[in-house]
Amino acid sequence: MSVVNLTNIVKRFGAFTAVHPMSLEIPEGSFITLLGPSGCGKTTTLRMIAGLLDPTEGDITIGGERVNELPIHKRNLGIVFQNYALFPHKTVAQNVAFGLKYRGVSKEESAKRVKAALELVQLPNVGDRYPAQLSGGQQQRIALARAIIIEPSVLLLDEPLSALDANLREDMRIELKRIQQQTGITTVFVTHDQSEALAMSDLVIVMSEGRVEQVGPPEEVYNNPASEFIARFLGTSNILDARCTEVSGDSITLDVSGMGAITLPKNRSRDVKEEEQVKLVIRAEKLNLLPQSAAADGRFAIEGLVETVDYQGQAARYFLRMGTTQLQAINMIETTPFSVGETVSIRVRPEDCVVLPGGTT
Numbered sequence: 358m359s360v361v362n363l364t365n366i367v368k369r370f371g372a373f374t375a376v377h378p379m380s381l382e383i384p385e386g387s388f389i390t391l392l393g394p395s396g397c398g399k400t401t402t403l404r405m406i407a408g409l410l411d412p413t414e415g416d417i418t419i420g421g422e423r424v425n426e427l428p429i430h431k432r433n434l435g436i437v438f439q440n441y442a443l444f445p446h447k448t449v450a451q452n453v454a455f456g457l458k459y460r461g462v463s464k465e466e467s468a469k470r471v472k473a474a475l476e477l478v479q480l481p482n483v484g485d486r487y488p489a490q491l492s493g494g495q496q497q498r499i500a501l502a503r504a505i506i507i508e509p510s511v512l513l514l515d516e517p518l519s520a521l522d523a524n525l526r527e528d529m530r531i532e533l534k535r536i537q538q539q540t541g542i543t544t545v546f547v548t549h550d551q552s553e554a555l556a557m558s559d560l561v562i563v564m565s566e567g568r569v570e571q572v573g574p575p576e577e578v579y580n581n582p583a584s585e586f587i588a589r590f591l592g593t594s595n596i597l598d599a600r601c602t603e604v605s606g607d608s609i610t611l612d613v614s615g616m617g618a619i620t621l622p623k624n625r626s627r628d629v630k631e632e633e634q635v636k637l638v639i640r641a642e643k644l645n646l647l648p649q650s651a652a653a654d655g656r657f658a659i660e661g662l663v664e665t666v667d668y669q670g671q672a673a674r675y676f677l678r679m680g681t682t683q684l685q686a687i688n689m690i691e692t693t694p695f696s697v698g699e700t701v702s703i704r705v706r707p708e709d710c711v712v713l714p715g716g717t718t
């Protein structure tokens with residue numbers, strides 16, 4: 358069962374198409390994230406679900422009911438945007454209770470629910486304060502309490518953490534996930550921050566230029582990017598030109614520019630044919646660096662020259678030169694990092710590679 362269904366929705370602004378035909382099933386109780394770079398249509402999609410924008414084409418159903426013509430206040434949604442937008446002249450309790458005002462909820466019931474909502478966001482004692490007397494993170498929790506007090510069937514969150522500083526963002530994302538799990542509210546979260554999307558979501562919808570590029574659980578979109586765009590957008594990837602030289606049984610062999618031959622399990626590629634030009638994608642953290650002296654053990658190994666070391670504390674990011682090719686590797690530092698000018702042995706497990714069609718961008 359899915360609580361929200363988008364069927365071929367399109368949004369055009371004049372001659373410009375912000376969202377191309379898009380279909381999506383959002384399962385009940387799930388936390389899904391629309392992820393993509395600025396301008397890819399995330400907010401537009403969310404606003405169509407909310408009823409703040411009419412789709413140019415297509416249907417939206419919530420809980421089986423077509424809602425295209427239903428105004429926002431009849432859709433039973435909780436909405437939190439980037440700027441928390443609390444009413445400055447109302448107390449926190451009045452802000453949180455706002456959504457109950459027009460729902461015929463008694464004073465006692467309202468007070469009870471405000472108390473419960475403030476407890477849920479772990480701010481039980483601020484009901485009498487005004488928004489200006491709270492920190493940014495606290496205000497955002499209050500905005501969340503205000504959104505969920507009406508027991509919405511869907512919670513819509515548009516970059517709710519982006520106004521917060523980095524540390525607070527990380528705390529809040531754990532908090533938000535806890536609240537979502539505790540309440541079980543179906544949640545649609547919008548972000549352009551890949552780490553937020555990967556950490557929080559049951560399902561990630563990667564968007565680019567108004568189109569859905571891939572839908573899948575975080576591990577799936579990260580480990581099995583469907584396109585070069587996703588490989589570049591999520592994580593740090595090495596993307597190398599290669600030619601398929603052999604397809605046999607369960608394996609394929611590639612001739613990788615500057616690297617030589619590598620044989621991979623066939624399931625790391627989508628239907629590649631012999632002689633086809635392809636792209637080989639290897640995540641930076643999947644390039645395992647070893648001292649040059651380490652004996653090869655049958656895994657695909659090559660030599661590279663360390664050109665730059667970006668020291669990050671527990672890990673380091675290395676820029677490596679291999680002939681005309683530059684590679685990036687991110688490795689944990691066990692004792693001391695490799696040094697600039699050192700030649701290292703680079704190992705890759707074939708099952709950590711992804712092969713994409715050569716023509717994709």
Ligand SMILES: Nc1ncnc2c1ncn2[C@@H]1O[C@H](COP(=O)(O)OP(=O)(O)OP(=O)(O)O)[C@@H](O)[C@H]1O
Nearest residue numbers: 370373375393394395396397398399400401402549
């Ligand atoms: N009312 C409008 N009129 C014309 N164009 C619009 C309108 N609203 C959005 N757009 C355009 O539609 C595209 C998608 O915008 P949208 O706000 O959905 O992007 P987004 O993915 O949310 O980006 P961001 O991460 O910057 O918030 C953009 O190119 C934007 O300029």
Ligand SMILES: [Mg+2]
Nearest residue numbers: 399400401515
């Ligand atoms: Mg937006």
